[in-house]
Amino acid sequence: MQFKGVGKALPELVRTNADIERDYGIRADWIYNRVGVRQRHIATHENNTSLAVDALKRALEDAGMEFGDLDCLISASVTFDYVLPNRSSLIKHAFTRNRDNEIPCVDINTVCTSFITALDYAACQIASGNFRNVAVVSSEIGSKGLNPKSPETFSLFGDGAAAVIVSTTENEEAGVRSYRMKTYSDGAYDTIIPGGGNVNHPKDHPYEQELYSFQMRGPRLLKLANSVLPNFMQELTAESDQPLNWVVPHQASRMGLKLLSGIKTVRNTPIVQTLENHGNCIAASVPLAFVTAVEDGRIQDGDHCLLIGTAAGMSVCGMNLTYATS
Amino acid sequence: MQFKGVGKALPELVRTNADIERDYGIRADWIYNRVGVRQRHIATHENNTSLAVDALKRALEDAGMEFGDLDCLISASVTFDYVLPNRSSLIKHAFTRNRDNEIPCVDINTVCTSFITALDYAACQIASGNFRNVAVVSSEIGSKGLNPKSPETFSLFGDGAAAVIVSTTENEEAGVRSYRMKTYSDGAYDTIIPGGGNVNHPKDHPYEQELYSFQMRGPRLLKLANSVLPNFMQELTAESDQPLNWVVPHQASRMGLKLLSGIKTVRNTPIVQTLENHGNCIAASVPLAFVTAVEDGRIQDGDHCLLIGTAAGMSVCGMNLTYATS
Numbered sequence: 162m163q164f165k166g167v168g169k170a171l172p173e174l175v176r177t178n179a180d181i182e183r184d185y186g187i188r189a190d191w192i193y194n195r196v197g198v199r200q201r202h203i204a205t206h207e208n209n210t211s212l213a214v215d216a217l218k219r220a221l222e223d224a225g226m227e228f229g230d231l232d233c234l235i236s237a238s239v240t241f242d243y244v245l246p247n248r249s250s251l252i253k254h255a256f257t258r259n260r261d262n263e264i265p266c267v268d269i270n271t272v273c274t275s276f277i278t279a280l281d282y283a284a285c286q287i288a289s290g291n292f293r294n295v296a297v298v299s300s301e302i303g304s305k306g307l308n309p310k311s312p313e314t315f316s317l318f319g320d321g322a323a324a325v326i327v328s329t330t331e332n333e334e335a336g337v338r339s340y341r342m343k344t345y346s347d348g349a350y351d352t353i354i355p356g357g358g359n360v361n362h363p364k365d366h367p368y369e370q371e372l373y374s375f376q377m378r379g380p381r382l383l384k385l386a387n388s389v390l391p392n393f394m395q396e397l398t399a400e401s402d403q404p405l406n407w408v409v410p411h412q413a414s415r416m417g418l419k420l421l422s423g424i425k426t427v428r429n430t431p432i433v434q435t436l437e438n439h440g441n442c443i444a445a446s447v448p449l450a451f452v453t454a455v456e457d458g459r460i461q462d463g464d465h466c467l468l469i470g471t472a473a474g475m476s477v478c479g480m481n482l483t484y485a486t487s
Numbered sequence: 488m489q490f491k492g493v494g495k496a497l498p499e500l501v502r503t504n505a506d507i508e509r510d511y512g513i514r515a516d517w518i519y520n521r522v523g524v525r526q527r528h529i530a531t532h533e534n535n536t537s538l539a540v541d542a543l544k545r546a547l548e549d550a551g552m553e554f555g556d557l558d559c560l561i562s563a564s565v566t567f568d569y570v571l572p573n574r575s576s577l578i579k580h581a582f583t584r585n586r587d588n589e590i591p592c593v594d595i596n597t598v599c600t601s602f603i604t605a606l607d608y609a610a611c612q613i614a615s616g617n618f619r620n621v622a623v624v625s626s627e628i629g630s631k632g633l634n635p636k637s638p639e640t641f642s643l644f645g646d647g648a649a650a651v652i653v654s655t656t657e658n659e660e661a662g663v664r665s666y667r668m669k670t671y672s673d674g675a676y677d678t679i680i681p682g683g684g685n686v687n688h689p690k691d692h693p694y695e696q697e698l699y700s701f702q703m704r705g706p707r708l709l710k711l712a713n714s715v716l717p718n719f720m721q722e723l724t725a726e727s728d729q730p731l732n733w734v735v736p737h738q739a740s741r742m743g744l745k746l747l748s749g750i751k752t753v754r755n756t757p758i759v760q761t762l763e764n765h766g767n768c769i770a771a772s773v774p775l776a777f778v779t780a781v782e783d784g785r786i787q788d789g790d791h792c793l794l795i796g797t798a799a800g801m802s803v804c805g806m807n808l809t810y811a812t813s
Contacts, residue, residue, distance in 0.1 A: 204685075208685055208686050209684070209685055234670075239570070239571050239573075240570070240684075240685055241684045241685065242684045242685050242686045243679055243680060243681065243683070243684045243686060244565070244566070244632070244680040244683045244684060245565050245598055245678065245679065245680055245701075245799045246598050246675060246676075246678060246679065246798075246799035246800040246801075247565075247596045247597060247598050247799070247800060249670075250598075250670055250672070250675050250799070250800030250801075250802065251675060253670055253672050253675070254672040254675035254676070256672075257672060258672045258673045258675070259672075259673075260671060260673065262672070263669035263670060263671055264669070264670060265597075265668035265669060265670055265802065265804075266597070266670040266800055266802065267595065267596075267597055267604060267668075268594075268595070268596040268597070269593065269594070269595055269596075270573045270593075270594040270595075270596065271573060271591070271592070271593055271594070272571055272572050272573050272576075278593060282608065285611050285612075285615065286611075289611065302685045305685055305688045305690050305691075306570070342591035342593075343589035343590070343591060344560075344575075344576055344579055344589060344590060344591055344592040345586060345589055346576070346579050346580040346582075346583060346584045346585075346588070347584045347585075347586065349572060349576050349577060349579070349580035349584070350572075350580070352571065352572060353569055353571065353572065354569060354570040354571055355569065356689070357569070357570045357683060357689060358535070358566075358567045358568045358569045358570060359530075359534055359535055359566055359567065359568050359628045359631055360534050360568040360569060362631045363682070363683060363689045363693075363694040363699055364631050364694055364696075364699065365631075367689075367693060367694055368689040368690055368693055368694075370690075373689055373690065375571075472572070473571045473572035473573070473576070474572040474573060474575075474576030474592055475572075475576075476576065476591065476592065478591075
């Protein structure tokens with residue numbers, strides 16, 4: 162599997178810590194010191210589909226391809242414009258409604274690590290000869306589910322989207338070297354949006370900010386991540402004999418990134434950090450960091466990258482990947 | 488890929504057409520003649536997770552397995568208890584919170600055909616040696632998103648869940664013979680729940696029955712299905728040299744099943760119909776029909792089955808499968 166193109170899209174509106182201090186009384190320096198974010202993009206006129214479409218357009222342009230060159234479209238996102246149809250079908254509709262383009266649209270959701278799981282799925286499909294060119298898109302608007310009364314999560318999250326196009330290659334060094342995911346269920350309810358599904362359906366539970374906002378037991382999750390990540394990463398990287406060039410993590414939080422950087426397996430490997438500028442963009446975090454580092458030239462052809470993240474559920478998911486453009 | 492076990496779960500409450508006539512003034516005989524449903528199960532104390540857990544428990548029992556024997560859990564559903572975490576993580580949590588069971592939890596969503604796509608994913612993972620035993624569960628509660636002012640959809644849908652456990656085998660005849668999915672985007676917005684996502688978020692658009700209910704342009708969808716299904720099914724079955732024993736379709740509607748039964752490829756093949764008793768159970772329809780026909784002995788070891796369905800998006804998805812228990 163080679164990478165033919167990458168792209169990203171961010172909402173027009175940037176909300177700085179100074180904006181948050183002015184509007185919500187949460188101190189700007191506290192936000193930066195505690196949460197690690199300086200600014201985040203917040204959707205106004207954009208929606209999940211439009212951001213995904215913009216990111217995918219740029220990835221197609223980068224690849225020198227047209228939508229019609231794709232064989233499959235995968236959406237790897239948590240938030241959505243509509244409960245149904247699925248996200249990928251709406252993205253495709255924005256590109257073409259012609260009957261001569263019938264590529265399948267699949268959504269894959271492992272919460273914040275959806276992009277990594279979807280990339281593994283794409284790699285399997287390409288390896289088995291089912292598809293030549295697959296687009297994987299993550300697009301997230303988490304900002305509607307934030308509560309200013311929870312200053313830490315309110316200032317942590319941002320909106321954004323990123324896309325990659327992956328393709329067949331004869332380069333045997335290219336692509337997935339190892340992939341691994343584990344779900345640790347003692348943390349299943351530590352990250353949740355209680356309202357909006359069937360348990361607290363809008364029909365029975367009218368909108369109320371706390372119920373419909375993201376809730377996170379941060380310290381419990383950090384403790385859980387701390388207890389499982391070192392072994393997980395050791396196992397994941399042990400399957401490859403190549404030294405790592407880059408760690409591309411989910412931008413969970415300042416504390417999460419700090420925890421990661423202390424793990425022996427990656428202690429000497431640079432970590433791509435976009436948290437300061439984008440915040441935590443849920444499942445779009447990993448591809449946004451990846452695309453940013455490819456676009457600015459940090460990640461080079463042949464580099465070995467570790468995509469890694471924790472997700473609500475609570476899961477850890479990682480991929481050891483050789484980035485190749487041929 | 489062999490089938491080790493199957494199971495299903497239906498909510499306790501049965502709502503008959505007579506109940507609907509009494510409570511909503513929609514004539515019982517009109518419902519049966521028009522929609523094809525006599526009764527449907529409606530969740531009251533159940534939720535997506537509890538139905539999924541019950542179905543999976545039965546599948547495990549049928550397989551003579553315990554949850555700890557599984558290597559991966561896939562949820563293939565449209566409706567959900569919570570926006571996050573994903574559905575499969577909550578199902579796993581109900582079975583075990585022990586740190587010694589860390590199997591990955593993945594959600595796959597191609598709307599009404601999610602089960603077929605997830606089964607293909609499971610088959611790929613098993614074939615590539617990643618997993619030995621995979622559970623695929625579909626669990627749907629669509630009843631909260633129904634509007635009695637749309638009598639046809641209100642009386643069409645039911646709630647329910649079904650699960651299968653698939654495993655490695657040395658039987659080369661067992662499992663997926665062909666799989667195919669196509670998305671026809673001219674029908675992207677013909678099936679939709681407008682409210683509840685980011686476009687009409689509960690924050691900005693308080694609950695209102697029509698906005699938060701399932702909307703379907705039935706005649707347009709039937710026309711689209713009619714124009715694409717014959718070729719699709721011809722292509723799907725042409726890849727196998729075995730005659731079909733069973734068609735196991737999505738229980739979309741009476742008209743949808745009638746359309747299917749007239750298609751040349753399957754004209755002489757019996758169709759498993761559960762619409763009368765269960766209604767359209769969204770993504771749980773295909774596995775509910777499959778599990779019902781396995782449990783009552785219609786589908787026998789070695790039978791060739793065509794799983795087929797249309798989905799919001801609008802997609803058609805099908806799998807040509809040899810059902811084998813070894």
